[in-house]
Amino acid sequence: MVLQCTFAISGRKKLCGKTEQKVMKHIEAIDVNAYYGDNHVLKNIDIAIKENTVTAFIGPSGCGKSTFLRTLNRMNDYIDVFHLEGKVLVEGNDIYKKKVNVEELRQKIGMVFQKPNPFPKTIFENVAYGLRIHGEKDKKKIEEVVEQSLVKAALWNEVKDKLKKSAFGLSGGQQQRLCIARTLAVEPSIILMDEPASALDPISTAKIEELINELKQNYTIIIVTHNMQQASRVSDRTAFFYMGELVEFGKTADIFTNPTKKQTENYISGRFG
Amino acid sequence: MSNLKRNRRIDKAFKLVGIACTLFGLLMLVIFIGNILVDGLQRIDWDFLTNLPSRKAEKSGILTAWTGTAWILALTAMIAIPLGVAAGIYLEEYGKKNRITAMVEVNIANLAGVPSIIYGLLGLEVFGRLMNLGASLLAGAFTLAILILPILIVATREALKAVPNSLREASYAIGATKWQTIWHQILPAAGGGILTGVILSMSRAMGETAPLIVIGALAYVPFVPKSPMDEFTVLPMQIFNWVSRPQHEFLVNGAAAIIILLLITFIMNGIAVYLRNKWQKKIMW
Secondary structure, X not given: OOOOOOOOOOOOOOOOOOOOOOOOEEEEEXXXXXXXXXXXXXXXXXXXXXXXXXXXXXXXXXXXXXXXXXXXXXXXXXXXXXXXXXXXXXXXXXXXXXXXXXXXXXXXXXXXXXXXXXXXXXXXXXXXXXXXXXXXXXXXXXXXXXXXXXXXXXXXXXXXXXOOOEHHHOXXXXXXXXXXXXXXXXXXXXXXXXXXXXXXXXXXXXXXXXXXXXXXXOOEEEEEOOOHHHHHHHOOEEEEEEOOEEEEEEEHHHHHHOOOOHHHHHHHOOOOO | OHHHHHHHHHHHHHHHHHHHHHHHHHHHHHHHHHHHHHHHHHHOOHHHHHOOOOOOHHHOOOHHHXXXXXXXXXXXXXXXXXXXXXXXXXXXXXXXXXXXXXHHHHHHHXXXXXXXXXXXXXXXXXXXXXXXXXXXXXXXXXXXXXXXXXXXXXXXXXXXXXXXXHHHHHHHHOOOOHHHHHHHHHHHHHHHHHHHHHHHHHHHHHHOOHHHHHHOOOOOOOOOOOOOOOEOOOHHHHHHHHHXXXXXXXXXXXXXXXXXXXXXXXXXXXXXXHHHHHHHHHOOO
């Protein structure tokens, strides 16, 4: 896999596995405002997310947490009326600058969606797709990466005998882990998860959470969730969004036991939302 | 209680009306096909397919007509399919959703309903005279291509619309470009629908007569076209020519040619169904 390290800054070349130098702020939003047409959906968001941590975004429906998540890999670009102000820095680089290569950015910032959305192809091809579109031709290498990715996504043992079968034959939980494997295959450093377990049964959910715990050693993970227990189980830090504003952001333990804002307290204690 | 009874009676009545309507359509079709078969079937033999047209009905064949139809179909397909599918992809996947695209959309839908003879006039002026193609196969193919373009564009767009957005997002999210997403994910998923549109539009092109008459296609062509610049006739024109003659023998010829035309249509639709099923097996939903 030939990954260019164009996003590397301050001598840090994590993807190439050379000099590992801790960058504290992996993702940083500075005064981000976002609009759908005239609808002001994100208001003055300031947040800094550290490397190799799990951050949970919580808040009632329509509070802007998914929109904010999608600004981080520019998935909102496809919405014609979407418009963003402010800066989003990933490893110190503003990702909304004109010359930014969006494809490269998305390769670096993977995304897992609410509903498992595997491609209508074989299990193998689902994982190999990312490599193929980025120009990898070496069959051996592709096979290797597919296996590694499936192992990392804790799916290899369940699918190793049916790699040539359709991804749609898998259960919902397996499909979601396949989507994670597909993301891992292009070697991202950040993984965005938009309610990844909300369409899954409790056992599959537990597996995804376990997986998140393992992945955080090597990846920075942001997870949007409606499930407060899930947020408290998997995340190091939690951000509470309400009406387009980032109300509170801090250590998960603090947010859940000792929130500083009244709104946060009301929300996590189930008084609204 | 009586209300319930009434509802059930309405339910039953509607079912009967539905059956009657369906049967009416079927009956008409059976009468039509039966009639044609009785008239024309005994006329079809190898000579009928391989003979040139002649003044004597019993010696006439449809060689020039079906070769002309084959030429026209092939040329029209080559012109219309790339244009129509590409335009459909642009409008659906690339075009911003604003007032201009909305207007284009409405206009395309309207174009699909414009009488075909108008396309004939357009073809005569633009392809026949301006581009100096005369009454050649190429002029005819261009005219028919323009005629079926709206159908193709609409069918392509509908097929693309049916592809779930989650598929696009999945592809974009691992760093695929728009074109890679279209080529590797969306087109394969929409292929069955696009193919159906293609075949339907080609069937339409095959049956068109009016625009070809306008551009000056001949009813009597004593040779098989050898190049796209040759003059030509097609099956529907040959049929039209024969059925407008007073002699009974020519009517029989017309019926026989209709059978061949229907046969080609059925074969094309059959191929469409076959291809679509095969396609759907490859896409692993």
